[in-house]
Amino acid sequence: MVSEHVQSRSGKRQKTEDRIIGAAAELFLKHGFKATTIRAIAKAAEVSVGRVMSVGDKDVILVRCFDRWIGQLQNGTYTPPARRTSLSRRGTDTGVTTGPPRPSSAVQRHLLELFLPFLEFFAEHEDLSRDYAAAMMRVKGKPEVFNALAVDLQSRLSESLASIGINEDHARASAAALYDSYLGILFRWAATTMSLDDAVEAMLASIVFHTRVRSSL
CATH class of the missing domain: 1.10.10.60 (Homeodomain-like)
Structure with missing residues (x-):
């Protein structure tokens, strides 16, 4: 009882x-x-x-809110803003030869698609996301973005990397590096005038590096 x-x-x-x-x-x-x-x-x-x-306090609550939003984005229960045509058509046969690097494989496109919802959410709520980045620096503890959410997304990344023949150890290492790149891009975005296109370009460049370099090991 x-x-x-x-x-x-x-x-x-x-x-x-x-x-x-x-x-x-x-x-x-x-x-x-x-x-x-x-x-x-x-x-x-x-x-x-x-x-x-x-x-x-407000910092803790904001971080908790972002943990919730990020979790919903990862499990597909949050509906992100409508994707801009310029982003949804990246890596397709558009005939455009300028701009950021384009995915050259299905795996690269898939990996970019895993990150796009988060980057687009940040862009849609840019001021709030900057406040989130600042709050993260002040809050003590371990937000879910460094804990369960990180484990879940890195597992998906690792599986995608292993699917193109990268051995498991390298796949896990690259998945962790890609996740760190993603967080680094968000924090750099919060501190600069980086645009959504800049963020996508930086994320895709990291994806291209890890899929091309690691696949030859």
Whole structure:
């Protein structure tokens, strides 16, 4: 009985936290990070300010929101903005010979497709994403983007690399390097005037390097 009571309280607490993060996510997307207050989050979630603060300050909550969005992007439950034609047609027979490198294989195209939703989400919510990058520098702990989410995406990357004949050890190493490249691009984007096209170019260049160089080892 005691155990069931503890589990019930734990479940209710988790549901309340989920409601708080959901409310914050909607407010951040609608009003931005700076204009959203803890009090507004509490009101939207129908909880006390103290209950919101028990989850964390605004930095922690923003990081939790991005963990949620990234997780939804990875598992396909988040619908990203409509992809621009210039991006969706990269690597196809467009006849365009200038611009960033283009995927030269199905695997390169597949790897780029894995990263595009995240890059496009960042571009769609650029100011909020810059606040996220800054919050990541201030928050202590280990966000899911460095934990379970990283493991999941790197596993997908590794499987794709192994499918073209790269041995498992090199595939895992390249998957980790590609993931680090992706995070590095996001942080560089947050600190500079990098555009979405620039970010895609940088990501694709890393993909091309790892698929071409590693495949010969």
